[in-house]
Amino acid sequence: MSSAPGWPARLESAGxxxxxxxRxxxxxxxxxRARNHDWLRPWDATVPPGAAPRPSSYGVVTRSLLHQAKRGQCLPFVIEVDGRFVGQVTVSNVARGSAQWGSIGYWLSADVAGRGIAPRAVGMVIDHCLGPVGLHRIEICVRPENxxxxxxxxxxxLEQVGYAPRFLHIDGAWRDHRIFAVTxxxxxxxxxxxxxxxxxHQ
Structure with missing residues (x-):
């Protein structure tokens, strides 16, 4: 059984x-992912030239994520609407000690985009991280074009706290990112x- 704070977990809000x-x-x-290949490709991480290739199989990726989750190093979540898998929210790079922070990434299927699902899912995960998981700060890095x-x-x-030129290799090139955070x-x-x-207010 995992001893990592706040993991495993199920969170629900407004459907x-x-x-x-x-697994x-x-x-x-x-x-x-296959249905959304073109929708997600501009925002997907890629491997820069000369770097080791990323695992391509779901099984290998999931085993790694779940192993890290048990050690409290990440929290990989699935987003569901009406019991259907529609995306993911992953808390990665979890640092304890004097930092107590993590970084959140997410993606959503195009057929449910624009319905407020991503903000609600990400919001639930942030609240979970700043609550039961015990983190102090959550960061989200976003390409200016996204x-x-x-x-x-x-x-x-979330407030923008920084700007990182050529921060991550995305869609075949090093891309700038805006950095947002909340404590x-x-x-x-x-x-x-x-x-x-x-x-x-809308």
């Missing part, structure tokens, strides 16, 4: 569920509350 990734998700994961992801951090009220002190009631406030 959106976020749950721990499972049995392989078929659904592959089907959703307007959909920028809307997610906007709706959750536990900045969101004592959680960021889902901010999402509700944002929606009420």
């Amino acid at each position: 959106v569920a976020v749950r721990s990734l499972r 049995s998700d392989a078929d659904e994961w592959q089907a959703v 307007t959909n992801s920028l809307r997610v951090v906007e709706k959750l009220g 536990a002190e900045e969101a004592p009631e959680g960021v889902l509350v901010r999402l509700q406030t944002h929606q009420s």
Whole structure:
């Protein structure tokens, strides 16, 4: 049984569920990723020339993620709507000690985009990280061209704290990223509350 704080977990809000990734998700994961290849390709991480190739099979990737999750180094979550796999939210690079922070990445199937699912899923994970997981700071790095992801951090009220030129190798080249972050002190009631406030003002 895992001793990592806040893992495994299932989170729910307004019809959106976020749950721990499972090895049995392989078929659904592959089907959703195949349908969304063109939609996701501009934002997918790639391997720079000369670097070791990334694992390509779901099984290898999942084994690594779940091993890290048991050690408290990451939290790989699945997004579900009506019991259907529609995306992922992964907390990676979890650092303990004097840092107590992690970085969040996410993707969503095109057929459910624009319905407020990504902000709600990411918001639940942030609140979980700043609560039961015990982290102090969460960071999200977004390409300036990725307007959909920028809307997610906007709706959750995350502040831009930096800009990183040529930060990650994405879609075949080194890409700049805007860096957004939130600390536990900045969101004592959680960021889902901010999402509700944002929606009420629309």
